[in-house]
Amino acid sequence: QVQLQESGPGLVKPSETLSLTCTVSGGSISSYYWSWIRQPPGKGLEWIGYIYYSGSTNYNPSLKSRVTISVDTSKNQFSLKLSSVTAADTAVYYCARDRRNVGITMVQGVINYYYYYYMDVWGKGTTVTVSS
Amino acid sequence: EIVLTQSPGTLSLSPGERATLSCRASQSVSSSYLAWYQQKPGQAPRLLIYGASSRATGIPDRFSGSGSGTDFTLTISRLEPEDFAVYYCQQYGSPMYTFGQGTKLEIK
Numbered sequence: 001q002v003q004l005q006e007s008g009p010g011l012v013k014p015s016e017t018l019s020l021t022c023t024v025s026g027g028s029i030s031s032y033y034w035s036w037i038r039q040p041p042g043k044g045l046e047w048i049g050y051i052y053y054s055g056s057t058n059y060n061p062s063l064k065s066r067v068t069i070s071v072d073t074s075k076n077q078f079s080l081k082l083s084s085v086t087a088a089d090t091a092v093y094y095c096a097r098d099r100r101n102v103g104i105t106m107v108q109g110v111i112n113y114y115y116y117y118y119m120d121v122w123g124k125g126t127t128v129t130v131s132s
Numbered sequence: 133e134i135v136l137t138q139s140p141g142t143l144s145l146s147p148g149e150r151a152t153l154s155c156r157a158s159q160s161v162s163s164s165y166l167a168w169y170q171q172k173p174g175q176a177p178r179l180l181i182y183g184a185s186s187r188a189t190g191i192p193d194r195f196s197g198s199g200s201g202t203d204f205t206l207t208i209s210r211l212e213p214e215d216f217a218v219y220y221c222q223q224y225g226s227p228m229y230t231f232g233q234g235t236k237l238e239i240k
Contacts, residue, residue, distance in 0.1 A: 035229070044220065044231055044232070044233045044234050045169075045177065045220055045222075045231040045234075046231070047228060047229035047230065047231065058227050058228070060228055061133070061228065094176055094177075099182075103164060103183065114162070114164045115164060115165075116164045116165075116182050116183045116186070117164070117165045117167070117182075117224035117229075118167040118179060118182035118183075118188075118222070119167070119169075119177075119179060119222075120179045120182075120188060120189075122176040122177055122178070123176060124175075124176055125176050
């Protein structure tokens with residue numbers, strides 16, 4: 001079964017770049033989307049962005065100017081870079097598999113196609129603290 | 133950006149009782165884009181429901197999801213001790229995902 005593991009520095013200085021890697025094991029990174037999500041201490045979940053195995057990306061508009069997500073299919077890994085960090089970026093960072101499954105229904109002889117979007121496998125998370 | 137508002141913020145119930153958690157969207161959401169997650173302290177979120185009403189693999193049938201448009205509900209028919217946790221709804225509205233702020237389900 002697919003497992004995800006985040007890795008990277010647990011402490012980053014203000015104004016520097018946070019860099020994390022997610023290693024996919026038990027399955028291939030190919031043919032899937034992969035997301036990064038974060039959770040500040042005691043708060044809720046915030047989606048950061050996703051990448052398709054081919055390299056196409058989409059980012060949260062609120063973080064877009066500072067985020068880069070990349071993929072290395074040869075290593076079965078994808079990575080997150082967040083630049084110019086501040087204390088507000090202190091959080092647990094999760095990587096997750098981002099599923100896009102197609103569903104089919106038939107109503108009165110008409111076939112309808114639609115896509116499910118959800119995150120079905122998550123890493124355990126890694127805590128990143130921004131502090132000097 | 134579609135905002136998801138979950139209610140109540142905290143729900144206090146006893147094992148064996150029925151839990152009803154609400155997720156309201158600021159504009160209409162496609163049901164196929166609506167998911168629910170459970171998160172226990174110190175753990176990653178776990179997928180419970182996708183497509184508003186489809187249970188994820190291995191999720192007990194006491195968990196059910198319903199709703200459409202702007203109003204969605206997660207129901208736990210008979211609470212087990214392991215169900216006390218924080219629950220999040222999530223939606224995909226091109227081009228981004230958003231999460232609700234969470235409902236904490238605590239033991240009364």
